[in-house]
Amino acid sequence: MEKLAELQNESDIRGIAIATKEYQANLTVEAVRKIARGIINWLCQSGIKEKITMGVGRDSRLSGQKLQETMIEELTVYGVDVYDFGLATTPALFMSTQFSQFSCDVGIMLTASHLPYYYNGIKIFSQKGGR
Incomplete structure (x- = not known):
């Protein structure tokens, strides 16, 4: 059973997205x-x-x-209007919550920054800043 709380760190959510010989995927x-x-x-x-x-x-x-496809699919199932920014930068997703032409309640960036290839993560921005 997945333990989602284990994926959260101080500023975002990170986990193993690709299983390796050493690690089992938990950001599935x-x-x-x-x-x-x-x-x-x-x-x-x-x-x-x-x-x-x-x-x-x-x-x-x-x-x-x-x-990303999974995130968008799940959000739309629940009636959320979603902008698909495709390949993007983390600042671009933050700014989607700040610029009036998007007025996103939340910007979600899938990234694990400098971590190895098998990691991925979810950064969440609101109109008030990062979460």
């Missing part, structure tokens, strides 16, 4: 589905009453495209 498609639902729940508890808008982007990691 199913984990991303649950995380997407958790983000929606968090927004609803934060008082957002209107339609939720999110931007989702990724870096060039091997696992990024599938995790």
Whole structure:
């Protein structure tokens, strides 16, 4: 059973997205589905009453495209309007919450920065900053 709390660190969510000989994957498609639902729940508890808008982007990691597709699919199932930013930078996803032409309630960036190829992560930005 996946333990999602183990994926969270101080500023974002990171885990093994590609299984290796040494590590079992824990940032899986199913984990991303649950995380997407958790983000929606968090927004609803934060008082957002209107339609939720999110931007989702990724870096060039091997696992990024599938995790991004999964995130977008899950968000849209729950009625979220999603901007698919495709390959993007972390600052671009933050700015999607700041620029009026997007007005995203949340920007989600799939990246694990400097970590090895088998990692991936989820950075979450709101209109108030990073989470």
